Amino acid sequence: MDLEIIVQGAQAESKPELKLWLRLLSTTKLISHEIRRRLRAEYGATLPQFDLLAQLYREREGLRLGELSRRTMVTNGNVTGLVERLEADGLVIRETPDGDRRVTVARLTRKGEALFSEMAAAHEGWLRDMMADVPPELIQSMLREVGQLKGSARNHLSGAEEE
Amino acid sequence: MDLEIIVQGAQAESKPELKLWLRLLSTTKLISHEIRRRLRAEYGATLPQFDLLAQLYREREGLRLGELSRRTMVTNGNVTGLVERLEADGLVIRETPDGDRRVTVARLTRKGEALFSEMAAAHEGWLRDMMADVPPELIQSMLREVGQLKGSARNHLSGAEEE
DNA sequence: AAGAGATAGTTTAAATGTCAAAGGTTTCGC
DNA sequence: GCGAAACCTTTGACATTTAAACTATCTCTT
Numbered sequence: 549m550d551l552e553i554i555v556q557g558a559q560a561e562s563k564p565e566l567k568l569w570l571r572l573l574s575t576t577k578l579i580s581h582e583i584r585r586r587l588r589a590e591y592g593a594t595l596p597q598f599d600l601l602a603q604l605y606r607e608r609e610g611l612r613l614g615e616l617s618r619r620t621m622v623t624n625g626n627v628t629g630l631v632e633r634l635e636a637d638g639l640v641i642r643e644t645p646d647g648d649r650r651v652t653v654a655r656l657t658r659k660g661e662a663l664f665s666e667m668a669a670a671h672e673g674w675l676r677d678m679m680a681d682v683p684p685e686l687i688q689s690m691l692r693e694v695g696q697l698k699g700s701a702r703n704h705l706s707g708a709e710e711e
Numbered sequence: 712m713d714l715e716i717i718v719q720g721a722q723a724e725s726k727p728e729l730k731l732w733l734r735l736l737s738t739t740k741l742i743s744h745e746i747r748r749r750l751r752a753e754y755g756a757t758l759p760q761f762d763l764l765a766q767l768y769r770e771r772e773g774l775r776l777g778e779l780s781r782r783t784m785v786t787n788g789n790v791t792g793l794v795e796r797l798e799a800d801g802l803v804i805r806e807t808p809d810g811d812r813r814v815t816v817a818r819l820t821r822k823g824e825a826l827f828s829e830m831a832a833a834h835e836g837w838l839r840d841m842m843a844d845v846p847p848e849l850i851q852s853m854l855r856e857v858g859q860l861k862g863s864a865r866n867h868l869s870g871a872e873e874e
Numbered sequence: 875a876a877g878a879g880a881t882a883g884t885t886t887a888a889a890t891g892t893c894a895a896a897g898g899t900t901t902c903g904c
Numbered sequence: 905g906c907g908a909a910a911c912c913t914t915t916g917a918c919a920t921t922t923a924a925a926c927t928a929t930c931t932c933t934t
Contacts, residue, residue, distance in 0.1 A: 568853055675728045
């Protein structure tokens with residue numbers, strides 16, 4: 549039924565970190581699958597595209613592809629293809645600023661703004677629905693605790709990422 | 712820096728469900744990236760391969776591909792390719808039982824068992840390390856709360872999945 | 875037994891994902 | 905100003921992902 553089966557056999561009592569990780573992973577997978585399904589069914593969009601549009605929606609003047617890559621946690625080469633497809637759909641345009649010709653900036657078109665604002669409203673509703681059985685206080689405390697977990701993880705990366 | 716930027720602009724105060732979701736997503740992405748990097752660097756393995764091997768490690772007599780698909784939350788077609796590559800590496804073997812020739816069962820080889828048991832120990836250590844700054848009580852309470860969230864999400868899927 | 879229907883895996887196409895290497899551009903040191 | 909270093913993006917090779925079509929096999933009803 550679940551990723552958690554990995555350890556629930558012999559020694560599930562110990563290893564709380566592993567157990568928490570598997571539960572986090574299976575939960576986000578569950579919710580992601582659902583959101584992906586609905587995005588596809590109702591808007592013909594994919595989840596990575598939605599994420600990318602979301603970033604551009606917040607920065608109306610556009611973002612450099614490298615910045616998009618950092619914000620969406622998607623690799624550089626991947627952003628290239630994503631933006632290409634979104635541009636083909638007329639949701640995004642690419643421009644090279646005068647100052648620095650190494651740079652490519654992606655920006656939402658009018659059509660992209662309109663579509664994303666629809667999708668965002670639906671997306672938020674889906675989440676509220678899926679979390680309907682969780683009391684508001686729990687949501688608040690999870691927010692805090694997951695934040696702490698994230699901080700801990702960030703402090704113990706092998707890579708060179710700081711702050 | 713993060714997925715959470717999606718909403719932190721104008722009206723971050725409201726929409727706690729959305730905020731929690733974005734934080735969950737960015738946290739699991741962060742940890743996944745790190746685990747993937749280390750699995751690749753130290754064992755030349757990918758995360759989905761690790762997940763699949765983990766399932767087989769728990770069921771030494773092997774699992775049908777469909778069951779593997781369900782447990783890893785990976786689609787059917789995907790399991791086919793994964794097992795193919797693992798078989799090519801000599802970590803897994805495929806067999807068709809006598810009773811039902813539609814069925815394919817995947818099982819770990821001696822080599823697969825040895826490799827996975829190494830990887831699993833390292834994997835657990837990485838997690839303990841990344842969660843080092845989180846007090847044990849918090850880990851326990853997150854375990855409970857995330858479980859509740861997962862239950863809620865499962866109850867509000869549009870798909871036909873029950874229990 | 876025949877055939878409809880269910881089930882198990884595989885295959886396919888399009889998209890996403892990684893990493894590493896290659897491309898142009900800009901900037902810096904001198 | 906020139907060459908080297910640094911920067912930004914693209915490209916290429918390959919693995920993973922989803923959804924849907926397809927093949928093979930089994931089961932059940934009649």
